[in-house]
Amino acid sequence: MAPRKSNTERLGGPPSTGSEATRLIRAGQAPETLAKTVGPPIQKGSTVLLPNAASLYDDANYLTYGRQGLAAQTALQDALAGLENAAGVTLYPSGVAALSGALLAVLKTGDEILVTDAAYKPTRRFCDHALKRFGVKTTYFDPRTPPETLLGEAAPATRLILMESPGSLSFEMQDMARVAELAKPRDILTVADNTWGAGYLYKPLDHGIDIALQALTKYVGGHSDTFMGSAATADPKLLRALNDGVLHLGWAVSGDDAYQMLRGLRTMPTRLARHGTSGLEVAAWLRDHPMVGEVLHPALPGAAGHDLWKRDYIGASGLFGFVLQPGPQAAVDAFLDELDLFGLGFSWGGFESLAIACDHQLTSRKLLRSYPGPLIRLHIGLEDPADLIADLARGLDVYAARRG
């Protein structure tokens, strides 16, 4: 796109005369030039003022409306495109909106899609309700299905495969590169929800996946206080479809939120390094604890999916699961309630540690519904891992006592 000219040429000049009400309307307009700060300016604008009548409908040379294209949002899109090695990135007001926005941009009535059974639960809700209403059929697959078998299950109407690796809650790894390689000649699009890999630990587009989604809400934001999602693609045609989808469905994100995401991006590699090493330290400690059956963390040597993680990832995030020795729900609740440093709450990717019980959510799945004991998910934050381990040790003592 050609660089856009300043829209504010007309706005300088002497202050307006007239009554105070009129002068207050004209006062305090955007300056023509801005001091250069380290980050982009946060522009707040729905209306964009044009320099003359001819430019009102001159979309080729002027930004004419503020839903897209303001400074902080554009700076974030450029930064994310660099991170993901993408031709471009579209932004959405949440991670779920990125998922729904991207799918609606490329699917049509009569299409069928294959979706991992380990998908983030709201993804499943969107497929089972919204997509179904528009005549798109979803079939769930076990993420451990070999890619050749999975593609063998694809029907002539299959248009898209939606993957998440590691899977939500259960952390199965999938050979997404191989799935993409097999899907391409059959004109089946591949989409990865890469929130765990954050576009940094893993880069789906480099592995042949068509669209990389992430909830920027998690590691890019990094402070559990801002919602946003992104879709990245290396294919100019798909980028046009994603941009059209944003235009048609009216998504917009605020300059303040885009700025917060850019701020988070600066420190994301540093934070992820700490989340990753602390997470592995806690995971290794849990693996040896008598109350723990299995640790679900692909970066842990010997754990399920470790070979694929090692092949494709440059590090680990701080999110993983573990299976407790069998015990009643009351004992699980007592374990969680005993924790001091782990907040009990959904979402993750912030500086703080969090814990949830997962069994309740597994009931909505088709295939991966149960484990030998209660399933717990931890997010390891930026605290000292020794303190987190001490907290978990106290909680597991309570669990052991309550199991009877």
Ligand SMILES: *Cc1c(COP(=O)(O)O)cnc(C)c1O
């Ligand atoms: C949190 C999450 C989302 C959704 O992000 P929101 O910004 O909360 O809507 C999507 N996918 C995964 C894997 C997530 O963990």
